[in-house]
Amino acid sequence: MIPAIAVRRLDKRFGATRILRGVDLMVEPHERHALIGPNGAGKSTLFNLIAGAARPSAGRIELYGADITRLAPAAICRRGLARSFQTTSFFAKLSVFDNLRCAAQIANRDRMRWWQRYTATREGDEHAEQVLDAVGLGERRDVIAGTLSYADQRALDLGLALASGAHTLLLDEPTAGMNRAEAARAVELIRAATAGRTLLMVEHDMDVVFGLADRISVLVQGEVIATGTPDAIRADPAVRAAYLGDIGEAGDAARGAAR
Ligand SMILES: Nc1ncnc2c1ncn2[C@@H]1O[C@H](COP(=O)(O)OP(=O)(O)OP(=O)(O)O)[C@@H](O)[C@H]1O
Numbered sequence: 348m349i350p351a352i353a354v355r356r357l358d359k360r361f362g363a364t365r366i367l368r369g370v371d372l373m374v375e376p377h378e379r380h381a382l383i384g385p386n387g388a389g390k391s392t393l394f395n396l397i398a399g400a401a402r403p404s405a406g407r408i409e410l411y412g413a414d415i416t417r418l419a420p421a422a423i424c425r426r427g428l429a430r431s432f433q434t435t436s437f438f439a440k441l442s443v444f445d446n447l448r449c450a451a452q453i454a455n456r457d458r459m460r461w462w463q464r465y466t467a468t469r470e471g472d473e474h475a476e477q478v479l480d481a482v483g484l485g486e487r488r489d490v491i492a493g494t495l496s497y498a499d500q501r502a503l504d505l506g507l508a509l510a511s512g513a514h515t516l517l518l519d520e521p522t523a524g525m526n527r528a529e530a531a532r533a534v535e536l537i538r539a540a541t542a543g544r545t546l547l548m549v550e551h552d553m554d555v556v557f558g559l560a561d562r563i564s565v566l567v568q569g570e571v572i573a574t575g576t577p578d579a580i581r582a583d584p585a586v587r588a589a590y591l592g593d594i595g596e597a598g599d600a601a602r603g604a605a606r
């Protein structure tokens with residue numbers, strides 16, 4: 348099977364410092380894959396490279412088999428990979444619905460000829476309505492985006508990625524800054540929104556990681572030291588030695604809750 352994302356022997360240097368050291372990472376189509384590791388391990392740097400926001404020093408990145416290593420962010424986005432940012436990426440003065448409609452129409456624009464645009468607009472609006480419900484913002488439809496709560500802003504961010512037609516999503520710490528209840532809601536949203544899509548997410552909250560991920564990769568000092576199912580990662584001695592965090596307890600707690 349062709350991986351959704353294939354990262355091969357990826358290196359990134361900043362000056363003399365080698366931040367990523369021969370990273371290999373395979374994300375299967377339709378899997379939810381979590382990337383975990385200590386602060387400064389290189390997780391966000393890896394996301395930057397995959398999304399095209401920075402260039403690798405060496406190595407190769409493929410999206411469904413196509414080489415995207417040297418493509419610009421917009422070109423990668425058009426190929427169906429969307430990334431959510433920690434900073435807000437929407438129009439603060441537009442309504443929630445108008446934001447989603449914009450994203451849907453921009454996604455359509457490149458594919459449509461002028462004589463198809465009227466239909467495209469209607470389809471874009473319908474798509475925006477579906478996304479609105481998918482991210483649980485139906486009741487906030489006409490609210491000005493800038494006035495949304497933090498958790499709702501993150502939901503809108505996710506919605507923009509979906510409205511753009513992305514089949515592959517990169518989420519960097521999607522529940523950072525949320526309380527327990529908001530994080531639990533975000534997990535359910537992400538689970539629903541990524542059904543039939545591919546997810547690669549960076550996350551420090553082990554309840555979120557173990558609640559969502561089909562597989563986990565562990566990045567330590569710029570190297571992937573393990574990839575496997577949540578059970579395998581929890582039991583991995585190298586992971587426990589290098590990056591214990593609260594992985595054991597949180598993983599067990601998440602498992603207990605799922606029972
Ligand atoms: N533009 C840059 N120039 C120089 N060094 C950088 C740059 N970007 C990141 N780094 C360094 O690369 C290392 C990895 O940073 P990165 O942000 O990728 O870590 P991370 O795994 O995402 O950490 P966190 O969990 O804290 O978000 C850090 O030591 C950081 O200081």
Ligand SMILES: [Mg+2]
Nearest residue numbers: 390391392549
């Ligand atoms: Mg980071």
